Amino acid sequence: MSSQSVLRALPFIAILMVVIVDLISGPGVGFLPLLTLGPTFASVAGGVRRTTLVGVLALVICLPLAVYDGLLGRPQNNLTIAAIIGVTAASMLASRLRNRRERELADVRLVAEAAQRVLLRPVPRRAGDLRVALSYTSAAAEAQIGGDLYEVVTTPDGVRILIGDVQGKGLEAVETAAWVLGAFREAAYDQSELAGVVERVETSLARHLSGEKFVTAIVAQVHDGEISLLNCGHPAPLVLRHDGGVHFAEPQEEALPLGLGTLGSPRPKPHRVPFGDGDQILFYTDGVVEARDREGRFYPLIERAHLLRDADPQAALDELRADLLRHVGGPVPDDAAMLLLRRHPA
Incomplete structure (x- = not known):
């Protein structure tokens, strides 16, 4: 598996690991804030849409886990939901800026390659x-x-x-x-x-x-x-x-x-x-x-x-x-x- 494939799978792996650890640990220990790792990792290699989908997935998974942990409706869970929303929004912005920078660098490289091909005539x-x-x-x-x-x-x-x-x-x-x-x-x-x-x-x-x-x-x-x-x-x-x-x-x-x-x-x-x-x-x-x-x-x-x-x-x-x-x-x-x-x- 290439490094790019690993980066694209990493958000889902992180969310899955949080679910597994939370279920194994039982209701006494809450790992729900770690669901913010999903949208954070998504912004590293994915676009804005992908980052948004991962953030929504983290929110959807947060609700049944909150029921399992007995935290639904409590301030602690409300803060977790707010954290997921905030981190997802920040990750979307970071993803957009990264994609723009990558496009600019790609354009510069294409210009350089074109100039090089013109200079190095057959x-x-x-x-x-x-x-x-x-x-x-x-x-x-x-x-x-x-x-x-x-x-x-x-x-x-x-x-x-x-x-x-x-x-x-x-x-x-x-x-x-x-x-x-x-x-x-x-x-x-x-x-x-x-x-x-x-x-x-x-x-x-x-x-x-x-x-x-x-x-x-x-x-x-x-x-x-x-x-x-x-x-x-x-x-x-x-x-x-x-x-x-x-x-x-x-x-x-x-x-x-x-x-x-x-x-x-x-x-x-x-x-x-x-x-x-x-x-x-x-x-x-x-x-x-x-x-x-x-x-x-x-x-x-x-x-x-x-x-x-x-x-x-x-x-x-x-x-x-x-x-x-x-x-x-x-x-x-x-x-x-x-x-x-x-x-x-x-």
């Missing part, structure tokens, strides 16, 4: 001699919208890739993701060097971010036989060689996350990683590697790399996603984005 499935696969797993329903972002663009200088994760949640994170994606899409075509693309994004964020907000990201560019990576505080991508070798592409010098350029740390140059025919590289956000099973163990991404050997890159990535969900045993607690590039022979 990536091309082919770019040059690359085949591209994408997986985006939203967090649990009760979690806030995250700020995971990705983009693949084909420019005169080659295919350029962005994957990132905005610090924080909610509409503010989605707004920051919009600034990053907009700056990257423009700079990817205008800047001949990868470092210049990062500087343009950093400059754009400096005008819009406040406080200590930041964005971890990797900006990459595919060349003949290799790929350039500029890592700004993001988890290192996973490289899968066509001969079966697997390793993380750890940067020789890691840059600060985007948005922290005012700290004065110089931007390092991109590092190059061999990337030939048949090789693959998996970009991902921390929602993947920080996903835990019920025993608290992180997802062992490098141990699951063999799942990406399928002939179809998208089918391979879908299998990895399914394995991630099996590891967690339910919805992931944080958004998890994965972008797989596979280089095919010309």
Whole structure:
């Protein structure tokens, strides 16, 4: 039974328990005031109508129990009836306010989800001699919208890739993701060097971010036989060689996350990683590697790399996603984005 089902049954369970205890205890002990637990619990998960019905039920049950206890018509029983009516009225008001708040939160979440879908436009499935696969797993329903972002663009200088994760949640994170994606899409075509693309994004964020907000990201560019990576505080991508070798592409010098350029740390140059025919590289956000099973163990991404050997890159990535969900045993607690590039022979 789900927790929601338990909450909906709780008012009736409470009333039933009061009836049983009162009957067992006999007329000498009065438990009738505890009938107010019914409408109180009903307001937690039910609507106004349901709360009202539970309150009426408590009043109806109160009368025969008062006869059994010899309290009918006495001031003590009149106070119990007044208490049930008062608690029911208060519970109805609380239920109405809760439902209104839930609708407002649902509307905000729908707006954020819509904004996120608009920002994260579909990536091309082919770019040059690359085949591209994408997986985006939203967090649990009760979690806030995250700020995971990705983009693949084909420019005169080659295919350029962005994957990132905005610090924080909610509409503010989605707004920051919009600034990053907009700056990257423009700079990817205008800047001949990868470092210049990062500087343009950093400059754009400096005008819009406040406080200590930041964005971890990797900006990459595919060349003949290799790929350039500029890592700004993001988890290192996973490289899968066509001969079966697997390793993380750890940067020789890691840059600060985007948005922290005012700290004065110089931007390092991109590092190059061999990337030939048949090789693959998996970009991902921390929602993947920080996903835990019920025993608290992180997802062992490098141990699951063999799942990406399928002939179809998208089918391979879908299998990895399914394995991630099996590891967690339910919805992931944080958004998890994965972008797989596979280089095919010309």
